[in-house]
Amino acid sequence: MNIILLGPPGAGKGTQSQRLVERHGMRQLSTGDMLRAAVKAGTPVGLQAKAVMERGELVSDAIVSALIGEELDSMGADAGAIFDGYPRTAAQAEALDAILAQRGRTLDHVIELDVNEDALVERITGRFTCASCGKGYHDKFEQPRIPGTCDKCGSTEFKRRPDDNEETVRTRMGEYRAKTAPILPIYDARGIVSRVNGMAELEHVTAAIEKALGF
Numbered sequence: 001m002n003i004i005l006l007g008p009p010g011a012g013k014g015t016q017s018q019r020l021v022e023r024h025g026m027r028q029l030s031t032g033d034m035l036r037a038a039v040k041a042g043t044p045v046g047l048q049a050k051a052v053m054e055r056g057e058l059v060s061d062a063i064v065s066a067l068i069g070e071e072l073d074s075m076g077a078d079a080g081a082i083f084d085g086y087p088r089t090a091a092q093a094e095a096l097d098a099i100l101a102q103r104g105r106t107l108d109h110v111i112e113l114d115v116n117e118d119a120l121v122e123r124i125t126g127r128f129t130c131a132s133c134g135k136g137y138h139d140k141f142e143q144p145r146i147p148g149t150c151d152k153c154g155s156t157e158f159k160r161r162p163d164d165n166e167e168t169v170r171t172r173m174g175e176y177r178a179k180t181a182p183i184l185p186i187y188d189a190r191g192i193v194s195r196v197n198g199m200a201e202l203e204h205v206t207a208a209i210e211k212a213l214g215f
Contacts (some may be wrong), residue, residue: 001080002105007113008176010124011198017084019206030084034067056171065095088180110187113198124169131157
């Protein structure tokens with residue numbers, strides 16, 4: 001099964017993708033994670049992508065499509081793929097069809113996480129992670145049990161993503177509304193879109209996605 005999770009930045013695509021990985025053995029293909037890995041490695045593509053992402057803009061289709069193709073090639077033929085953060089544009093949607101067809105795959109489902117923009121800004125701008133183990137926290141919704149100390153590993157070092165600020169977040173949401181939301185009619189016409197309330201409790205969102213996918 002090959003599926004797309006759609007929704008603006010911070011809608012919960014990454015969290016829900018990980019749950020599908022853990023529960024159903026699927027493989028998450030997160031363009032954000034792949035790009036951040038390239039940035040961390042300091043590759044030419046990573047350095048180019050870093051400047052673009054910090055401005056809250058989108059990287060080129062060529063860069064993203066190349067990363068997606070490489071990830072699919074590294075997977076077993078029977079492994080299901082979850083596209084998290086891709087496609088973002090009509091051009092990428094067309095490219096994804098070609099990428100899948102070249103590998104004997106088809107797109108089975110598209111899940112859109114429907115969210116409230118103002119609430120989402122609060123969710124994103126308040127998040128931070130442990131600099132040591134990567135456990136996630138939030139200024140309002142999930143503070144460490146002992147202030148300043150990670151619950152998981154005991155580290156006292158934390159970090160925030162430089163693009164987790166309101167101006168950048170709203171820019172990215174504007175990009176989503178202008179470029180990504182319009183691709184939904186493409187998949188609606190195929191009858192493969194399901195819409196889920198992304199602002200519901202975490203377990204409820206997971207259950208709704210699993211129901212839509214027939215798990």
